[in-house]
Amino acid sequence: MAIFSVYVVNKAGGLIYQLDSxxxxxEAEKTFSYPLDLLLKLHDERVxxxxxxxxxxxxxxxxxxxxxxxxxxxxxxxxxxxxxxLGNPANYPVSIRFGRPRLTSxxxxxxxxxxxSLFAIGSQLSPEQGSSGIEMLxxxxxxxxxxxxxxxxxxxxxxxxxxxxxDSLLRKIYEIYSDFALKNxxxxxxxxxxACRGKATxxxxxxxxxxxxxxxxxxxxxxCGCFVGGRRQPCWPHKSLQPPRRLCSNCSAWQxx
Amino acid sequence: MTVHNLYLxxxxxxxxxxxxxxxxxxxxxxxxxxxxxxxxxxxxIRSFVSKMKDGFLAFQTxxxxxxxxxxxTGIKVVMNTDLxxxxxxxxxxxxxxxxxxxxxxxxxxxxxxxxxxxxxxxSRLDSYVRSLPFFSARAG
Numbered sequence: 375m376a377i378f379s380v381y382v383v384n385k386a387g388g389l390i391y392q393l394d395s396x397x398x399x400x401e402a403e404k405t406f407s408y409p410l411d412l413l414l415k416l417h418d419e420r421v422x423x424x425x426x427x428x429x430x431x432x433x434x435x436x437x438x439x440x441x442x443x444x445x446x447x448x449x450x451x452x453x454x455x456x457x458x459x460l461g462n463p464a465n466y467p468v469s470i471r472f473g474r475p476r477l478t479s480x481x482x483x484x485x486x487x488x489x490x491s492l493f494a495i496g497s498q499l500s501p502e503q504g505s506s507g508i509e510m511l512x513x514x515x516x517x518x519x520x521x522x523x524x525x526x527x528x529x530x531x532x533x534x535x536x537x538x539x540x541d542s543l544l545r546k547i548y549e550i551y552s553d554f555a556l557k558n559x560x561x562x563x564x565x566x567x568x569a570c571r572g573k574a575t576x577x578x579x580x581x582x583x584x585x586x587x588x589x590x591x592x593x594x595x596x597x598c599g600c601f602v603g604g605r606r607q608p609c610w611p612h613k614s615l616q617p618p619r620r621l622c623s624n625c626s627a628w629q630x631x
Numbered sequence: 632m633t634v635h636n637l638y639l640x641x642x643x644x645x646x647x648x649x650x651x652x653x654x655x656x657x658x659x660x661x662x663x664x665x666x667x668x669x670x671x672x673x674x675x676i677r678s679f680v681s682k683m684k685d686g687f688l689a690f691q692t693x694x695x696x697x698x699x700x701x702x703x704t705g706i707k708v709v710m711n712t713d714l715x716x717x718x719x720x721x722x723x724x725x726x727x728x729x730x731x732x733x734x735x736x737x738x739x740x741x742x743x744x745x746x747x748x749x750x751x752x753x754s755r756l757d758s759y760v761r762s763l764p765f766f767s768a769r770a771g
Contacts, residue, residue, distance in 0.1 A: 434681065477682065488679050495672045496692055499665070501635035501654040501711050505694035511676070514686030532683065 378516055378532040380547065381482070384564040385526030387490030389483050391551075391567040401438065401473035402430035408466040414457060419447045420475055421456045436475035441468060489530065493520065523548060632765040635695060635711040637756070639731065641744060642705025644670045647735075648747045650757060652766070673699065673707060688720065702727055716765045730756050 382391035412426035414437070421437040438444065440459070443451040450456055459465055477485070493507035511518040517535045521544035522528045529547050533540055555567050636651035646666035658665045680687040689698045696716060700708045700723035708723040708731075734752040735741045741749055760766055 432685075434685075474684070481682065485679060485682060488675060492672060492675055492679070495668065496690065496697075499658055499669055499672065500692060500695055501651070501656060502694040503656045505692045507692060508690045509692055511680075511690040512688045513680050513684060514688065515684040 376534040376537040377543075378534075380532075381486055381489075381528075381530040382547075382551065382567065383486045383490055383528040383530060386564065387487040388564070389486035390565065392479075392482055392486075399473050399476075400430065401471055402435075403439075403469060403471040404429065404431070405467050405469045408463040410460055414460065416448055416457060421445070421448055422475070423472060431472045434474070435472040437470055438473045438475075439471040486530075489518075489520075490528065493522070493528065519544060521545070521548065527551070632713045632715040632767055634760055634763065634766050635713075637711075637726075637760065638666070638669060638707075638709040639726075639747070640666075640670050640673075640707040640709070643744065644674075645744060646670070646746065647706075647731075648752070648756070650753070650760075652760065669709065670707075673709065677701075688718065698723060700724060700727065706731065712765065719765075722763065726756065726759070730759065 377395050379395065380391075380393040381389060384390050412431065413424045414421050415424040416422075423431060423433055423435050425433065427433050437456055440450055440456065445451065445456055448456055450459055460468070460470075489508075496508040497505050507520070507522060509520055511520075512535065515535070516532050517537070517540075519531045519533065519540045520528055521541070527548075529544050529551070531540055531544060531547070551567075555561050556563075561567070633653050635654050636649065638646060639648040641647050644667070646669075649662070649666065658668070660668070676690070677687055687699055689696060691697070691714060694714070695711050696714055698710045698712065698716075698719050700720055706727060708726050710719070710723060712719070730752060734755060735747050735749060736743065738749065741747065747753075
């Protein structure tokens with residue numbers, strides 16, 4: 375998938391919306407014999423590789439699974455400590471899967487605030503007059519695009535480096551934000567966006583980027599983006615037997631998932 | 632297309648070298664503070680990027696582009712240019728290997744970990760940057 379994630383940051387630097395599309399994670403599973411030639415350390419309730427990079431296993435990768443069973447933070451699936459388990463020669467040979475650890479919600483919040491400050495510093499350290507903040511950040515594996523509106527809201531998109539058309543996507547997300555969040559009378563400004571409790575994904579429809587939203591299936595009247603008969607209506611109890619449909623905000627057509 | 636300025640940092644955050652060619656706006660803070668702010672910003676961007684994936688290369692704003700190159704020993708070469716400049720990783724690598732390593736590291740009289748005093752390094756670096764294809768001498 376070309377778009378990895380979307381973040382919306384308010385003017386104080388707080389994360390108000392976050393969306394993660396599926397991204398292929400680089401994982402490596404190998405069988406090891408005692409003694410383990412990687413140095414593992416405990417950090418932030420996860421077991422990370424501190425030293426011994428080789429064969430697709432990089433420093434900073436976390437232990438994801440041992441012998442096919444997912445680990446739970448620093449404990450294995452049966453409740454034993456991972457470091458203790460791997461220190462015991464009787465448990466070998468063992469197959470361990472390493473990969474980049476998934477970001478927790480807390481970490482995403484911290485990263486959003488960090489980016490908010492870096493955006494401002496980028497503008498302050500500019501050697502030219504009238505520079506904006508960081509609009510595009512390039513790395514080996516992704517490109518981060520940022521669009522700051524006149525009201526201080528930042529829309530941040532992480533995408534593949536070769537992906538084009540992200541500027542129009544950012545403008546479109548701004549449009550969708552003002553349609554779905556700002557025009558919602560129950561939404562408080564600068565607060566986390568929870569307007570539609572359904573899922574949303576970013577996709578390509580008829581030559582442009584759009585947001586596909588799924589209507590909320592919760593009971594009772596709640597504001598959601600359901601377009602029934604061309605008008606917005608409160609979302610009354612939907613039959614759970616109905617197949618899920620997605621609304622394409624570009625052509626406003628219902629699409630079957 | 633032009634080069635605005637260039638910073639060289641070591642692994643401890645000491646600014647080893649700074650030169651500017653076309654800089655229209657100063658940061659409004661003393662130079663020492665500016666070096667520390669720049670180093671701090673790069674350090675934060677690096678840790679931000681490493682949380683997601685890794686390998687920070689460059690960032691751009693509406694007016695300038697900052698290119699970044701870091702060696703395994705922690706030496707950071709940072710160059711601010713115009714927006715029209717593409718990836719210049721090899722240029723920054725050349726600045727490190729052919730200029731910094733040859734003229735400063737291999738010089739027994741140049742103490743490492745401090746601002747580079749070598750006039751030879753300064754003049755060679757200046758002539759190298761001026762000879763780059765994307766460096767134009769116009770003031771605008």
